[in-house]
Amino acid sequence: MATFIGCVMLSNLSIAVETEIRPARPAVQTSGIAVRRAELRVLWRTMLRIRRAEECIAELAEAGQARCPCHLYIGQEAVAAGVCAALRDQDSVWGGHRSHGHYLARGGSLEGLFAEVLGKATGCSGGRGGSMHLLAREVGILGTVPIVAGTVPLAAGAALAYQLRGEPRVACAFFGDGTLEEGHMHETMNLAALYRLPLLLVCENNLYSSHLHWSERRVLDNLHRAGEFHGVPGVRVDGNDVEAVLAAARAAAHRAREGGGPTLIECRTFRFRGHVGPSTDLDVGVKRRDALDAWLEHDPLLRCEECLRALGFEDLDGDTASVEQETGAALAAAEAAPFPEAARVLKHVWSSNPDGPYSPDGARREALCAR
Amino acid sequence: MATFIGCVMLSNLSIAVETEIRPARPAVQTSGIAVRRAELRVLWRTMLRIRRAEECIAELAEAGQARCPCHLYIGQEAVAAGVCAALRDQDSVWGGHRSHGHYLARGGSLEGLFAEVLGKATGCSGGRGGSMHLLAREVGILGTVPIVAGTVPLAAGAALAYQLRGEPRVACAFFGDGTLEEGHMHETMNLAALYRLPLLLVCENNLYSSHLHWSERRVLDNLHRAGEFHGVPGVRVDGNDVEAVLAAARAAAHRAREGGGPTLIECRTFRFRGHVGPSTDLDVGVKRRDALDAWLEHDPLLRCEECLRALGFEDLDGDTASVEQETGAALAAAEAAPFPEAARVLKHVWSSNPDGPYSPDGARREALCAR
Amino acid sequence: MRALTYAQAIREAHAQLLESDPRVFVVGQGLWSPWYAGGSLEDLDQRFGRARILDSPVSENAVTGLAVGAALAGMRPIVFHPRMDFMLLAMDPIVNQAANWSYLFAGQVQVPLVVRAVVNRGGEQGAQHSQALHAFFMHVPGLKVVMPATPADAKGLLAAAVADPNPVLYVDDRWLYSDSGPVAEDLYITPIGQAAVRRAGTDVTLIGISWMAKLALEAAQQLALEGIDAEVLDLRSLKPWDRPAVLASVRKTGHAVVADPGWHTCGASAEIAATIAQEAFSHLRAPVERVTLPDAPAPTSRTEEQAYYPHAGHIAEAARRALRWRTSGPDQYPEQRSEGPPEQCPEQRPEQRPDRRREEATA
Amino acid sequence: MRALTYAQAIREAHAQLLESDPRVFVVGQGLWSPWYAGGSLEDLDQRFGRARILDSPVSENAVTGLAVGAALAGMRPIVFHPRMDFMLLAMDPIVNQAANWSYLFAGQVQVPLVVRAVVNRGGEQGAQHSQALHAFFMHVPGLKVVMPATPADAKGLLAAAVADPNPVLYVDDRWLYSDSGPVAEDLYITPIGQAAVRRAGTDVTLIGISWMAKLALEAAQQLALEGIDAEVLDLRSLKPWDRPAVLASVRKTGHAVVADPGWHTCGASAEIAATIAQEAFSHLRAPVERVTLPDAPAPTSRTEEQAYYPHAGHIAEAARRALRWRTSGPDQYPEQRSEGPPEQCPEQRPEQRPDRRREEATA
């Protein structure tokens, strides 16, 4: 285990890309960092899969088929795709309320996601969590839950577990810009620096926290510097540039795995839909309408696609069709799946106590089971 | 009310004095900032009053007469004296577990303090708080309580109240270096910057939090920069140099009163006694024994006294005698005062409900009252 | 009297309080949003300015502490938590600070603070977006707790909470927001600590909290069809709660059902049932029944959600059970069995388990 | 069997658990201090290294979250809170996270976490350094709660808590640290959920929690001199609690006193009393008595402290009261009166008060 006390170099990572709040017009060669051509195509496919799934979920929500609150990831796909491509299978990923993208970028089952969102027993969380609570241990999604900042200390704890066991694993927490307003984010950064935890802190700065623009919540636009006080180095990247994200995440993961400690990556991005549900939330915050128009021209998926076409990839339509097909099949399977039995409601309160806790209300419980 | 949103200048205050952890040998001309000669003498007297009171309380604790936990301020007197001298009568002061010095520097009654520490009904908190909970509204001590960081958001709230009412008042929170490890300190700094609150954040960095040296708790020695991320400017001063402290606090209070918002002042200092009680805690942390020897040569009271003598003040012994006399009289009065009636125990749970809440246990309550 | 919805009544109370008392201000999350607070704070920022209607960063702890400090400095803050679940981050300012300061300083200060906590559940939101934690705050000396069930009380109890010199937790449930009812136009106070008799009756007392008071009334209507005359009390205040009213009713009917929209163990229903059983001991003709949420977190799927939340039928059935006890005697009553302590279960890595050869003797 | 103090027993359990299971580690405040944990963790850092005995910054929330995450990642952490009062800052990781994750993911994950919370009171420490908040955690589904009263249980319940796949709150009271008693040398498990009969008796059941179990035994000795034969149960586990043992005893004696070192309203005593009154209804010959702390924060001065904390005499007196009920009947029993809701009281600036002319009608 690494020494606990020491001084972390703040200049370990030098690939910070400063981006304006209003994106510049999309450029084909974005970050200037070489990503292998085949790899870029995989990233694009990952983003496409997220985009299509989110559009499906938007429709399910609109139709009232999905009842749980759904926070859509459309517009931010490059962050999940880029970061997850930098991780290894045995690394763990932790998320929040807006985590469909993280789950899918890690390779989580589409059917499991749709089923979960629909409240089906076959959902990735057994139909107990809905959109806001996802689990896919087989692909290293260790948990996404919607208490803002809730999983970030947990990710640090997983990183501590890896360190204590001497495993070369990394924990990665995704969270939004608003999340840095929670005090325990700062506590966690101090702990991570102090214990030199193998931790990636990925801040998806989409400029909004619910209805509030960042300028209604803080005075400085400097989120990548959130950990500086504690000795956690930070970088800022264009979060709509999947190559830039991947490069920053690779550097940070490498540093973490080598015992260098945590890194904060601020990814500047924008959600094209509203805070929750399929709408666009044009009625809130400052500047949202203008910003949306500008960011739509900066669509991470289209940018990547343009880039691939410029690189000579001609056969993207085949991928589009296969993603379409996969999505449709997964949705059909999820729709056909059963809801959980009502009588399951008291199970799993305690682990390995299949009947749940003693029922306080014997009669009611019997009634439940009889339904 | 000032505009909420805007960018705070980080360079408003330029008097930062960098000090080493190990103090240099005491120098007669300390900060180079002109403080009027008469004022310096008052500061010295304030420090002396604190020192003598604390020594008395150490004895009361040792003798078992004071039973509540007492966190002594000996060694840090220049911070309370300097900061409080920069405040006005109607400003409020908030503190923590180690706040005898803050209370006395504001002019709180010695008898009220001794009585409180002894658990007497005449104590400044009515004998309900002991050493760790002090109140003296008549001198603007709005409350000191021992939950680490507990009163800092409260101080910000008082500052907000002044701002909302358009009063030219300032709230001042004293806290230790360990306190910045609590997340809500960071939340509070963001709120204070965002709302431009008239708030002084005085961090007394005595290098220890309980038994732990700062290097066992963080990787960087940079507490004055704690608010930078949020747009709260910070300065670092030699906390054993009462003139330097006063100058920094004056600048910060002026800035706050003018609508410039909060300032963090890190005062580097050292407690000569242990974390709690009269001992010196030589058995804990790294380097405590060496550090104590070095800091004892840097005694804020002696430094100020040397300075006064160099300035030609010859009659300091008279002051010493009068402080001695005042302390003795206050102690005698406190010792003679009665303990609270046992039957009072259920009172004040709710304000203006003199009998306290309904008693859950009627019989027991009667028994209580009969004792 | 004109009718308002519950949400409108809350909004009107805020507006009138802000109008009549310059010390009142509101701080918390969602105050500048058109949808966040379900209409209960709509446009207040436009009417009273964003200096008095402060939408805040996601910093529950410091924002609540800020309100406590402002209260100590002479203001009358209402700190708004759009979900009680998030308020768990603010337990220190509420429990350690607000609740204690009057006592700590022997009555020299008061904390005239309103902590408004919204319970927002159902809709497949799940375990972290559903909790009704009023029992926590009932447990803490120094706090008061109110849970209005009608539009009229939503207004009157908010005014009472603001007028009270103590920290008051005001809990409103989104399930009530669209309920409509008569609300007086002027500002008025519904006294804290007084239950309301929603229906007079002689056979059994149904004591309801928040929307369970509504269900209790529904249950009473069902029971009436069977010739059972239930008295329905809407508790309204949980701390202090109206012991005289509850005890008087139970002493009259001899039967009680407590219906609480919180968890069972150590919930509000435990306190009320224990108190009735102790203080109306000789009048009780059957055990006090408790209808609560089961001791489980909130699920999400519609099937489990449906099973999780009690209905009026559960309250009616509990009342019948109590009344059957009277007629048929204890032997007919199916006494509840505890499953006992759950057995120790297999570890993730069994070989690492501590030595269990020795089981310590208990006597 | 050799005797250990309660603090030594806790320390030994830690050492043996750390020795036998590499997944176990300890994190929290005071672990590298010679005095912070009252000897209950002495020198563990030297024996097991500071990587596994992590003294932490003053960051209760993140440190507890760290432990939750480590548990989810396969470790068996013990997170140490030297005072339960400070743990109020960690309610989110305990209540929103640890308690919910098994349920949230339909049993696919477990959180084998021990949260050790020390109650450290008396000594004129006052309101923010005295709280025993176990009732909060009893209320939360998904948590288990234990409160050992003897050195033997201090060891056995810590081992059980570490072995359990669920988050367990382990509450130890500093008032017990110097108590001495027999403790087996090897590691053993005291099963969670089982009460211990500390004294068999026939006339009244005294149910004690933590040091109140000790006082209950003292009370039984006082009562024995008067010819009253009390049965004493040490509850040991609060969630799940041993309903079969408690109910069996009360059905036998017909009288019960619950002695809980926590506040009254919505406390552990409420749940236990309500359950007894419901499930042993026909066997009870007097109301269940509750001996608790009064509903007030902890004072500091010695006079008030002395009045604040219950003594064995209070438990004995409660038992006598219950038994008198049997002989003399209800009319002799002084029924408790609530003071009713406190009156609205004068404001700091009365002219600013909301209009109170209209008092809303309740029916």
Ligand SMILES: Cc1ncc(C[n+]2csc(CCOP(=O)(O)OP(=O)(O)O)c2C)c(N)n1
């Ligand atoms: C502790 C807590 N407080 C408040 C909320 C309500 N809430 C849900 S999402 C959200 C905004 C978070 O913003 P950000 O972190 O930027 O993520 P984004 O929604 O932009 O992805 C808020 C305030 C919550 N879920 N948890």
Ligand SMILES: Cc1ncc(C[n+]2csc(CCOP(=O)(O)OP(=O)(O)O)c2C)c(N)n1
């Ligand atoms: C929330 C909380 N956590 C822990 C403690 C225990 N505690 C009391 S004082 C203290 C050290 C604080 O250190 P610092 O802020 O540097 O102040 P100092 O004692 O050095 O003046 C700690 C950890 C507490 N009182 N409150």
Ligand SMILES: [Mg+2]
């Ligand atoms: Mg955001």
Ligand SMILES: [Mg+2]
């Ligand atoms: Mg310190």
